[in-house]
Amino acid sequence: MTSTATGRPPVHPPTDDLPWRPGPLGRLGVWVTEHARLTMVVWLLIIAGLGAFAPQVEHNLSGAGWQADGSESVAARELAQESFGGNASSAIQVVVHSTEGPVTEGAGAEILAEATALLEEDSRIAQIVQPVPGATLSEDGTTAILLAGADADPNDMVRAANDLKGPLADMSRDGVEVNPTGASLLWSDFNEANLDAMLKSEMVSWPVTLAILVLAFGALVAAGLPLILTLAGLVASAGSLVLINELVPVSIWAMNFAMMFALALGIDYALFLVVRFRAARMGHHETAREAVAETMDTAGKAVLLSGATVLISLSAVMLVPSPSFRSMAGGIMLSVVFVLAATLTLLPLVLFKLDYKINKLSLPWVHTGEHRSPRFAAWGERLWKRPVVWGLASLVVLLALAAPIFGLKTAMPSIKVLPEEASARVGYDQVQDAFGDGAPGTLTIVMNASDADAATAVLNADEGIAGAMPPMPASDGTDSVMIQAVPTVDPSDPQLGETVDRLRADLPDSALVGGAPVENLDLKTQLDDSTPIVIGVILALGFLLLLFALQAPLIALLGTLASLLSTAAAFGVARLVFQEGIGADLLGFESQGFLDAWAPVFFFAMIFAIAMDYTVFLLASAKEHWEHSGDAKEAMVGSLAHSGRVIFAAGAVMVAVFFTFALSGPLPPKEMGIVLGVAVLLDAFLVRLVLLPVMLRLTGAAAWYSPAWLTRILPSVRFSHD
Numbered sequence: 001m002t003s004t005a006t007g008r009p010p011v012h013p014p015t016d017d018l019p020w021r022p023g024p025l026g027r028l029g030v031w032v033t034e035h036a037r038l039t040m041v042v043w044l045l046i047i048a049g050l051g052a053f054a055p056q057v058e059h060n061l062s063g064a065g066w067q068a069d070g071s072e073s074v075a076a077r078e079l080a081q082e083s084f085g086g087n088a089s090s091a092i093q094v095v096v097h098s099t100e101g102p103v104t105e106g107a108g109a110e111i112l113a114e115a116t117a118l119l120e121e122d123s124r125i126a127q128i129v130q131p132v133p134g135a136t137l138s139e140d141g142t143t144a145i146l147l148a149g150a151d152a153d154p155n156d157m158v159r160a161a162n163d164l165k166g167p168l169a170d171m172s173r174d175g176v177e178v179n180p181t182g183a184s185l186l187w188s189d190f191n192e193a194n195l196d197a198m199l200k201s202e203m204v205s206w207p208v209t210l211a212i213l214v215l216a217f218g219a220l221v222a223a224g225l226p227l228i229l230t231l232a233g234l235v236a237s238a239g240s241l242v243l244i245n246e247l248v249p250v251s252i253w254a255m256n257f258a259m260m261f262a263l264a265l266g267i268d269y270a271l272f273l274v275v276r277f278r279a280a281r282m283g284h285h286e287t288a289r290e291a292v293a294e295t296m297d298t299a300g301k302a303v304l305l306s307g308a309t310v311l312i313s314l315s316a317v318m319l320v321p322s323p324s325f326r327s328m329a330g331g332i333m334l335s336v337v338f339v340l341a342a343t344l345t346l347l348p349l350v351l352f353k354l355d356y357k358i359n360k361l362s363l364p365w366v367h368t369g370e371h372r373s374p375r376f377a378a379w380g381e382r383l384w385k386r387p388v389v390w391g392l393a394s395l396v397v398l399l400a401l402a403a404p405i406f407g408l409k410t411a412m413p414s415i416k417v418l419p420e421e422a423s424a425r426v427g428y429d430q431v432q433d434a435f436g437d438g439a440p441g442t443l444t445i446v447m448n449a450s451d452a453d454a455a456t457a458v459l460n461a462d463e464g465i466a467g468a469m470p471p472m473p474a475s476d477g478t479d480s481v482m483i484q485a486v487p488t489v490d491p492s493d494p495q496l497g498e499t500v501d502r503l504r505a506d507l508p509d510s511a512l513v514g515g516a517p518v519e520n521l522d523l524k525t526q527l528d529d530s531t532p533i534v535i536g537v538i539l540a541l542g543f544l545l546l547l548f549a550l551q552a553p554l555i556a557l558l559g560t561l562a563s564l565l566s567t568a569a570a571f572g573v574a575r576l577v578f579q580e581g582i583g584a585d586l587l588g589f590e591s592q593g594f595l596d597a598w599a600p601v602f603f604f605a606m607i608f609a610i611a612m613d614y615t616v617f618l619l620a621s622a623k624e625h626w627e628h629s630g631d632a633k634e635a636m637v638g639s640l641a642h643s644g645r646v647i648f649a650a651g652a653v654m655v656a657v658f659f660t661f662a663l664s665g666p667l668p669p670k671e672m673g674i675v676l677g678v679a680v681l682l683d684a685f686l687v688r689l690v691l692l693p694v695m696l697r698l699t700g701a702a703a704w705y706s707p708a709w710l711t712r713i714l715p716s717v718r719f720s721h722d
Contacts, residue, residue, distance in 0.1 A: 022293040025304065029296035029348040030289055039349050043342070047232055050239025057238045060245050061252040065155065065323035066187075066412075066598075071522035072504070076514025079446045083474040084482045085127025086149025088444070089516040090157040092125070093182040094146040094168055095427035097434075100175035102141040104131065107174035112146060114171055115178065119148045124160040126151035127475065135469055135484075143434035154184070155249050161188035165423050181427025181440070183516040186415070189422040191252050193666045198256050201669070202263075205660040209267065212653050221360040222274055229347055230266030233339035234259060240334055251324045254331025260672075261606070262335040264657050265310065268613060268650040269303045269343040275646055277351045278358065288355050292348045300344060301717075302620035305549045306613045307340040312545060313609035316537040317602060320530045322523060325602065332606075376644030380637035383693050391694035394686045395565075401682070402568035404575045409594040410528075412520035414492035415440075416590050417667045432490075436466055441491025441517035443500075445483045449473070451508035452481045458506045459485050464499030491517035492592070524597040531601040538608050539564075549616065550623055551714055555703040558695045559619055563611035566687050567604055570679035574599070577674055578667075587674075589667050599671055607679040610654065614688040617643050617650075622696060626704050627718055635704070636696040644689060651684025 022030060032039045067074050073089075080088035094115050098108045112131070119125045126149035131137040136145035150157045161184040172178045206227070213223035237258055241250050276299035280291035314336075317329035351358065383390050418425040428440045443465075447455055452471040459468040466488045471481040489495045500521055503513050539560060546556035574595055576582045581591035622639035629635070658680060661673030696703055706714075 023297045023301070025300040025344070026293035026297035028344065029292040029300065032345050032349045033289055033292055033352040036349055036353070039345060043232070043346050046236055050237075050243075051235040053239035053242040054235050056242050057252075057255050060242050061250050061255060065249060065251050065327065066523060067154070067322060067324075067519050068522040068526040069321045069323065071519070071526065072512050073514040073519040073522045076444055076446050076512040077519065079480065079512065080444050080482060080514065081126075081150050083476045083478050083480055084149075084446075084472060085129070085475050086125070086151050087127070087129070087147065087472075087482065087484075088150050089182075089514065089519055090150040090154045090184050091182060092119075092148040092150075092157070092161060092164065092180055092184055093427065093431070094119070094148060095143065095179045095181055095430050096146065096176060097143045097179070097430050098176045099142070103144045103176065104137070104141065107176045108144070111171050111173070111176050111178060112144065115146055115168060118164065118167055119146075122160060122164065124152040124156055125149065138434035140434075143430055145431065150184070153249075157184040158187045158191070161185045162192075165189075169423055177426075177430075179423045179427035179430060181424045181431065183519075185424035185427070186418065189418050189424045190666060190668075193419055193422065194256065194669060195252070197666065197669050198259065198661070201660040201663065201673075202259065204663065205263070205657045208656045208660065209263070209653050212649065212656060213267065213271075215649075218359075221354070222278075222358045225274060225347065225350060225358075226267040226270035229270055229342045230263050230339060232346070233262050233266055233335055233342050236338045237262065237331070237335035240338075241331055244330075244334075249323060249327065250331060251327040253324065254327045256669075257328055257606075257672075258331045258335035260657060260661065261332045262339050264610070264654045265307075265336060265613065266339040266343070267653045268617075269306070269339065270347060271650050271653075272299045272303055272617060272643075272646050273343060273347055274351065274358070275299075281355070282359070288352050292352050295351070296344070296348060298620075298624060300348075302616055303340070303343055305545065305620070306616040307336060309542060309545050309612040309616060310336050310609040312541045313538050313605050313612065316534045316541065317605050319534050319537065320527065320601060322526065325598070328602065329605070372638075372641045373645045374641075376648075377637060377641035379644065379689070380640035380693060383640075383690065384633060384637060384697055387694045387697040390690055391698070394690040394694075398565045398569045398682060398686060398691075401570075402565065402572040404572040405568055407579075408571060408575045409579055410524070410597040410600060411492065411494070411592070411594040412524050412597050413668065414490075414592050416492075416592050417596075419666065436486060436488075437490045437493075438466055438487030438496075441487055441496065441515065443485045443487065443503075443513060443515040443518060445485060445503070445507065445511050445513050446480055447483075447508060447511040449479050449481045451510050452483070454508050455483055455511055458503065459483065462499065462502060462506070464488055464495065464502065487517075491520075497521050527597050527601055531604075534601050535604055538605060542608060542612050546612070546615070546619070548714060549717055550619055550704075551706050551711065551717060552623075552704045553707075553710065554699060554705065555619060555696070558699070558703075559612075559615045559692065562687050562692055562695070563608050563615065563683070565691070566611055566679050566683035567607045569682050570603075570607060570675050571595075571600070573678045574671065574675045578671055587662060587670055589670055592667070596668060596671060599675065603672070603675050603679075606676060607683075610676070610680055611683045611687070614647050614651070614684055615692065617647055618688050618692060623704070632696070632700040632703070636693050639696070640689070640693055647684055647688055651680055651688075654680040654684070 077088045096103050119128050129147040131144035165180050168178050168180050277291050277295040280286045280294045311333050314329045314333050318326050415425050415428050431439045459465050466486045468485040471483050474480045487496055500518055543560040546559050550556050578595050584591050618639055621643040622635045625638035626635040655677050658673050658677035662670045
């Protein structure tokens with residue numbers, strides 16, 4: 001049945017009148033069209049119900065969690081908080097600096113008293129320690145540290161820092177400057193700068209994304225669908241994260257990454273379905289229900305498998321026993337689930353209802369029913385004729401960019417991730433100027449009282465320790481003491497790790513070495529240990545999912561391994577930019593001399609998820625053509641002709657989204673934007689549109705061979721529409 005002469009869509013026949021029996025996803029698509037009111041009500045309730053909590057996401061989500069659960073440093077922090085008045089790594093240090101004489105006299109003394117009174121009013125603050133000469137009062141008397149102990153977990157201490165830093169800074173006057181600092185302030189200032197940067201990037205990326213989508217879809221109405229679906233998924237996931245945070249702490253980074261990832265993947269999925277629907281409806285002149293069923297049975301199946309690949313890749317990050325990593329991965333996975341659900345239920349209904357209206361405000365040169373792109377078909381023919389030349393060229397580029405990865409260094413973020421004007425950074429610099437390079441990274445060593453003398457002797461003899469305070473007895477009456485030791489080097493200096501290793505080897509067995517810099521070192525060690533395991537699990541699960549989808553071990557293996565090339569190349573570029581500082585002035589950041597330690601494991605999972613996203617789109621289309629024709633050339637050329645334009649457009653959108661995050665804000669979002677942007681750029685345009693088709697060309701029919709025993713084990717998965 002075709003459209004009438006007036007251009008109006010025909011009456012939609014019931015499901016039973018379809019000329020074929022749809023598959024499970026096809027039946028789902030038809031079901032939502034037949035139960036339109038129920039589907040819309042359910043989605044409105046989800047969006048409205050969860051959306052009511054979404055505005056609380058910035059305030060409710062946690063700001064800390066960057067720790068290695070079960071590590072010695074976390075145990076030391078917990079003991080310090082329980083038994084030593086909250087004198088832990090999460091304590092707030094209020095730095096008061098005078099340029100007009102001794103800080104303990106005149107205006108300085110008044111400010112110290114005002115700050116003490118303000119801190120005493122906050123229930124999250126435990127014991128308040130006044131400046132002590134020789135320890136927290138500088139020799140020249142111009143800089144003092146007021147220590148506000150932590151009486152809450154690290155996440156609540158970041159919230160305390162959010163609430164207190166403004167009033168404390170406002171006390172500055174008469175040549176006396178107040179700058180709170182410490183680990184809690186660092187995360188507070190960083191999260192604030194990071195959120196501001198993310199919002200600015202989103203403001204830039206949305207109009208750029210819409211412009212690319214208009215060019216890709218050729219119509220404004222069609223281009224707006226992915227953004228609307230993505231927004232629905234984001235609202236629902238934001239509200240869900242707020243509710244989950246009531247049960248377990250969720251990092252604010254979970255929402256930051258979810259915003260970016262949901263936008264990129266939502267557009268990918270919608271693009272794939274809309275193109276297929278328009279081809280079936282306007283190109284093949286099927287009825288709207290038939291077009292929905294065909295779209296869901298083909299493109300919908302690829303989207304579902306792609307979403308499963310993304311979820312599997314990110315789930316491997318859960319193997320890292322750190323709250324921040326687990327909540328970030330969980331937040332992204334939640335957003336992907338909502339976007340996937342909207343794509344497979346809400347989008348088919350919207351397409352069905354809009355029907356021909358989807359082409360409203362279309363560009364004059366656009367052929368709305370075109371599914372097979374002549375340009376990408378011609379590109380496929382070119383690759384078929386000269387596969388070795390094109391394959392080697394792309395391989396050389398990828399390997400050249402990947403080569404610098406062998407000199408890549410990683411470490412936990414330094415104070416340089418903060419803007420120079422941030423309170424935590426200003427206070428940090430003032431502490432260093434007044435008390436020495438290692439003063440901002442003071443170590444806390446907790447031990448049995450009987451081991452105090454032996455521990456003091458070890459600390460005084462260690463070349464990496466500038467000085468150690470006298471043992472402090474526990475305030476709760478337990479048989480424990482704490483010694484605070486100041487290292488000789490900056491907390492981000494690699495030598496500090498060597499000092500901590502020596503101390504842990506030489507100190508008495510009861511001693512626990514902690515402090516903010518040691519927590520970073522323990523987390524880095526944990527990440528170094530976890531990264532190979534996570535990468536191995538991601539690769540294994542990715543291969544198994546491709547094997548399940550394609551029923552062909554050779555191309556499943558090649559598709560998995562190809563994803564490693566763009567990942568390696570992206571990290572090679574990351575080393576040149578962030579470790580060597582190439583382009584630092586252009587991008588507006590100060591090189592730390594290394595890449596943040598959390599980047600390899602987390603970015604690998606994200607890059608691999610995106611890479612496999614494109615792999616599924618291309619190879620699902622190739623398998624569909626192979627099932628129809630049994631011809632290797634038609635499988636390769638046909639897959640490019642039918643999915644190349646979608647991959648190209650989706651890749652352009654993702655690159656635009658990711659690169660906008662490199663334009664503003666602190667260093668970690670820049671790392672994320674550059675690494676992911678370069679990875680997608682290389683993966684979409686070199687690996688998926690050149691190298692993987694070349695692999696299909698060179699392997700020929702062998703790419704789709706499956707031994708009989710494997711065929712019997714695997715369930716049948718078909719992408720062709722009969």
